[in-house]
Amino acid sequence: MRSIRVIPCLDVDQGRVVKGVNFVDLKDAGDPVEMASIYDRQGADEIVFLDITASSDSRETIHDVVRRTAEEIFIPFTVGGGIRSVEDARKILRLGADKVSLNTAAVMRPSLVSEVSDEFGNQCVVVAIDGRRNNKISCGFEVFTHGGRKATGLSLLDWAREIVEKGAGEILLTSMDRDGTKEGFDIEMLEMINNEIPVPLIASGGAGNSKHMVEGALLGGADALLAASVFHFGELTVSDVKKELLEAGLIVRGA
Secondary structure, eight states, rough: OOOEEEEEEEETTTTTTEEEEOOOOOOOOOHHHHHHEEEHHTTTTTTEEESSOOOOOHHHHHHHHHHHHHHHOOSOOEEESSSSSSHHHHHHHHTTOSSSEEHHHHOOOOOHHHHHHHHGGGGGEEEEEEEEETTTTTEEEEEEETTTTEEEEEEEEHHHHHHTTTTTSSSEETTTTTTTTSSSSOOHHHHHHHHHOOOEEEEOOOOOHHHHHHHHHHHTTSEEEEHHHHTTTTTTOHHHHHHHHHHOOOEETTT
């Protein structure tokens, strides 16, 4: 039986953690290195950093964040945003990250997934997918890119299958409809991908309480549960979530 991971996510913009609703109305939530250190002490299994602007200027900022974080924490962390080549990935990994997350660049050039996987191993490659409900798409969900700003016309299920074939070791699946709403994960979306994809699945978008986390694992089939605002603003702690997962009969990493 799989062991469930709990992962705080830090969206970083110009060196600060920010959080919004449905990918807009961003608010400052704190210093990323300080927050990562707090989550490490709380018992988080991993940390995810996403550079949500990823311009050439902000890339140097995220490099500094990665370097300082590697010096402060003892748990694995993943970095995404602006990684468009094997060399970009190499820089992030050399700074101390354990994994890189690919999103827009992978959609623009799917061979990037294979290139990074071949170079560093698929255990280092997380492909993030931002999905939104669209009944005109065969599976009912459409892939978006550029921080959720651009529709692609791609079927979420077809894209997930393709990236696994190309070497993705893990999928970070975010429901844009649920992001920041605290209404719970999109269980239908998670279940669809979990039933079809053989690699670990990280649930993202919508967690508002520990019960939602349990549902993501039990009903959605997620291997890892990611949240941002509920952790950042003190509504939940990692230990709160792990306690609820254990009470639901789940095996919890590090517990």
